[in-house]
Amino acid sequence: MSGVIVTNPPKADPKDVAALAGFGVATVSEAMGRTGLLGPEIRPVQQGVRVAGTAVTVLSWPGDNLMIHAAVEQCGEGDILVVTTTSPSTDGMFGELFATALHRRGVRGVVTAAGIRDTQELRDMGFAGWARAVSAQGTVKATGGSVNVPVAIDGQVIRPGDVILADDDGVVVVPRERAHETALRSKAREAKEAATRAAFLDGQLGLDRYGLRDTLKGLDVEYKTYQEYQEQQEQQEQQGYAGERP
Amino acid sequence: MSGVIVTNPPKADPKDVAALAGFGVATVSEAMGRTGLLGPEIRPVQQGVRVAGTAVTVLSWPGDNLMIHAAVEQCGEGDILVVTTTSPSTDGMFGELFATALHRRGVRGVVTAAGIRDTQELRDMGFAGWARAVSAQGTVKATGGSVNVPVAIDGQVIRPGDVILADDDGVVVVPRERAHETALRSKAREAKEAATRAAFLDGQLGLDRYGLRDTLKGLDVEYKTYQEYQEQQEQQEQQGYAGERP
């Protein structure tokens, strides 16, 4: 596979990235209409860490980290490295040496559809990672790929310069042109959640707050006491055996 | 899907629940003849926490948390919320707002066949969770389901009022009518394990303690030195090539 290394892609505004870093992954996804999430298979290798940054994307051959070397040069302050492979792989393509080089360049973390290794060392140096697998399996440097082209991981398209936000709940991508609007909406969403939290602490039910009692009625969901429910079940059973048949 | 919300189901006696809370999940499962365990796919989202409580069950449509809102009203002191979906789902149906509302009502945790989100917030507030997935994916409130009907998760039936016990090893369900007996048997089991532990610390072998040397003999399991084993392998290889053939 030949490929291309794209230099100087447009990036989301650092102010918007900073604003988005103030919200959780769930909040930002909600603010985008419940979209943007990488699926639940991409998990953090540490706990209690949240980072936001702009994506530098890598498309690699499985078992090969050549293009990550090429990507390092394209990475700078405030970036997050995003790595995928052309076919499913769990190899530990990314480890402590890459983290060292990226950390020095101001990169904030790595998100990969493949594997990470040296996880203890990464936690020790405070370099955050999200991955499909933890694996010590090393890789070669023999096959081409691309840097800073759009990649697709677990149902989401990530373009260079898009905002990556990641925490214990997973990873969300915010298209760079929607970063500002999404930060504003996330703030509104958070305010709304704060009001709901206060109401819940005060004893209000979601059923009442969101008007869901009517929804349940409209869907023919009935309330029954346990006794009514049991009697109905028993009746049904008797009818099932004794009932007239055509 | 229409459904039913069953109110005031019978519950296991709180004294039995308290008694069961004193044992680990493995011990209680052993005490029930090695039954009652939800499979290994339901994992804790925290470490070092054990809770026991009475089940309030929810059967939801995938991607929809309407019925969890209905269930909150049915939850009270000492309950554990148990959520499943009509088809496989990893969505983060349960998060910090639900935990806030349930925590206030004295609910002790959540067990779900789907996903949990806001895991860091849940750990911070001390609300325990067990789930198949961690996912920030939000849900809608559009489709009916049921509350407090029997549900099946990973090979186990859970009825409202049954005892749920969960720790780092997973989740076990104790039918409400067997709670008392199971607590007694767990105590006996624990005593037996303590004696075994002391014997093992004293150097006794399981082979002797359980009379397994005869079992091995009866199963034709032989002891061989490494040298005997190697010679047999080599002999077999030679015969394999030189032996007479019919």
Next chain:
Amino acid sequence: MSGVIVTNPPKADPKDVAALAGFGVATVSEAMGRTGLLGPEIRPVQQGVRVAGTAVTVLSWPGDNLMIHAAVEQCGEGDILVVTTTSPSTDGMFGELFATALHRRGVRGVVTAAGIRDTQELRDMGFAGWARAVSAQGTVKATGGSVNVPVAIDGQVIRPGDVILADDDGVVVVPRERAHETALRSKAREAKEAATRAAFLDGQLGLDRYGLRDTLKGLDVEYKTYQEYQEQQEQQEQQGYAGERP
């Protein structure tokens, strides 16, 4: 299934085991030409622990821990218990009682292709474990198997006496006859990595350090500015619709 319990197999030299314990799993695997790793499905049940020891191997029937009892007697100072089953299983075959017995005998940990239970207790007593699953499911003692025969876990053959090294990144097996050589190579590898780390901290790029710019050129990987790349994409789209057709 009948079977065999092999006594007194040859073991790797304790000095080599001690030397290997000084390196990470990833380093040792690299030193063996990127081989020897059990796949990414075998995960630690604790964090931040590294152990090395000599393998005592067990081949068990699924749902049955009889042969682990037989293996305990074969275990001694510096060993690591390695357990697999004749067909896929997630049962919690190994728990706190076995750990107690093995701990007393100087065994350093357990690696299993099946499940572990009592994980909190194991962490508390400092007995390390790596497993495919955490499960409270108990097992019987009814069917035979073997101890100290070669076993295959996740693509690797493990023979009794081979060196097992395990940490947060996973598990690697070093054939006993290659332990000495591998420790030497690991040391060389580590020195090489230290030099690379220093160079990376100094700002050198992997592209230059490994001569990868020529590799990229040889693979026809091109550099393009984002503007060039976008223009090419648009051009391609126009040609796609307007181009001459045969």
Next chain:
Amino acid sequence: MSGVIVTNPPKADPKDVAALAGFGVATVSEAMGRTGLLGPEIRPVQQGVRVAGTAVTVLSWPGDNLMIHAAVEQCGEGDILVVTTTSPSTDGMFGELFATALHRRGVRGVVTAAGIRDTQELRDMGFAGWARAVSAQGTVKATGGSVNVPVAIDGQVIRPGDVILADDDGVVVVPRERAHETALRSKAREAKEAATRAAFLDGQLGLDRYGLRDTLKGLDVEYKTYQEYQEQQEQQEQQGYAGERP
């Protein structure tokens, strides 16, 4: 694990079973409010076969087929054998010899949460099977279990005497007391589907037939031409970079 073999459980009326055999699995599940389905992991080992019968249930230890032997005696004309294990297993617990014995007794097929073997022989003799796995792995006869107790497979409870209906789409369970009513509803559902099929063949759209245009409007789903959509995307991108910031 001790256990129980329950004899002579009540069974669904053969007339209702015969009636249900006339419908597909999807139709019957729809007729029960989209419930009753075993999940998509239980797959047929043949193609183009549909069977209906009454469940004889088996709960076995993994790697052990003792209880299937006990179940054979409980099986008769019109039954379907339903097998699950106390923990996940893929072993080939069921093969041609069991099929021979059951075929002779008028049993119509097997549904198992574990594995099947001798699949070619089963197809040759016309004995239908649905399983999680195909595996040649044989099993022992050493550990107890139960026959004709309720079992839970993939989210569904199956009791002895319940109706099992299985085809290329999977397996559905109809509680025995709901068999008659479900057959009637399935017939109504089929009639409704026939009318829809005719309307669709006549060119009517689901959007119109089900009044979904209003649903879409109520959900704020908008129609846009491709040109409008592209212009909006581009505008958004420009605003994203040039817009005023607070």
Next chain:
Amino acid sequence: MSGVIVTNPPKADPKDVAALAGFGVATVSEAMGRTGLLGPEIRPVQQGVRVAGTAVTVLSWPGDNLMIHAAVEQCGEGDILVVTTTSPSTDGMFGELFATALHRRGVRGVVTAAGIRDTQELRDMGFAGWARAVSAQGTVKATGGSVNVPVAIDGQVIRPGDVILADDDGVVVVPRERAHETALRSKAREAKEAATRAAFLDGQLGLDRYGLRDTLKGLDVEYKTYQEYQEQQEQQEQQGYAGERP
């Protein structure tokens, strides 16, 4: 989730689609530099069928087929329906009624990241399908989504109007603007493969045809007779135990 239904997107030229239909999925993927493939989890529900068409894309809520109804109206002669969900789902969102409506409109098949049902009926009517799962689970019509927006399935982005080619080996997407070029390259690739096939039938080895003997030499891959290899292994073992140590 609100959404958008995009009408009249540009489509690949039917002549190019027809040309691509003449090649296998593997050939076309090779012709695009080994890219474009949906991963191996999307499998055909029939055998021996190959279709090519232009994508009409659907992004649906899990457990909900509302947007497929909206998409039917956007489908026409030569299209292939491509369905994905906002989070992982195996539900049988697509069945015989949809196939009937689409078949009448000249649609050639369906590719879905979720599930298909009525598989026997689809095979009978000659409507081809590729899916992650076969499941009879029905769905509701309650939540919005989008039609003819770009979607990401298993690592690939599919835009409306792109070419979908599917056969027994899986599914490949050809961007609409690259359809013509890819058809030409596929033809060249096929010619090359025909020459290779002839050479192989004539006894030539890939080692010689592709000049791989030098590659092997350059990678230090050595040839050894079995005897040499065995002797080396034994020597290594002896040295491992007897060798001098520092």
Next chain:
Amino acid sequence: MSGVIVTNPPKADPKDVAALAGFGVATVSEAMGRTGLLGPEIRPVQQGVRVAGTAVTVLSWPGDNLMIHAAVEQCGEGDILVVTTTSPSTDGMFGELFATALHRRGVRGVVTAAGIRDTQELRDMGFAGWARAVSAQGTVKATGGSVNVPVAIDGQVIRPGDVILADDDGVVVVPRERAHETALRSKAREAKEAATRAAFLDGQLGLDRYGLRDTLKGLDVEYKTYQEYQEQQEQQEQQGYAGERP
């Protein structure tokens, strides 16, 4: 990774291979004490085909088929190619061109822990395949590996020259030195199965034939009528709530 290509390994006697070809995979595995099976993830890409041959083994880098080219030269009449990768891969490393070359050399099939492509073409030419995945993903020829070294697939070690037997139930490996003995035992096993089959057809139960009634009794498995069972359940429930507590 450097590697080695081993030439002229010893092979199982063709007469034994021919004898083993007369039995099913399940029978041969039983004859070896229920061992030798590759796990259930390696599935056939055709139906109704059984082959036996001697293994030529390949250890490849993921995404790379260089070593298969090297292996072709080592393959001859009566061999079966066995391919694995150094880390998990689903790539379509093996397709119609390799099958053409091997078919000409008298090779009988391929077994791979990775993927196969051109499955329709393979079925058409009668070249049998077993694989973990079907995938059109092509591979490069850039990284070294080994031919005719022992490999481990799904829990089994396969050495060059060992017998591979594969059918619809999966794949079994017979160590070359045990081929003769295993063929004899398989014959005995088949005779025993024939007798059992006849007995079963004659109405005998496995319970009686294998003396399992005593086994059940020894395991405390009780027989109860449905009525007794129900009464016990109800009694237990009442006691559960009314019983004395300490």
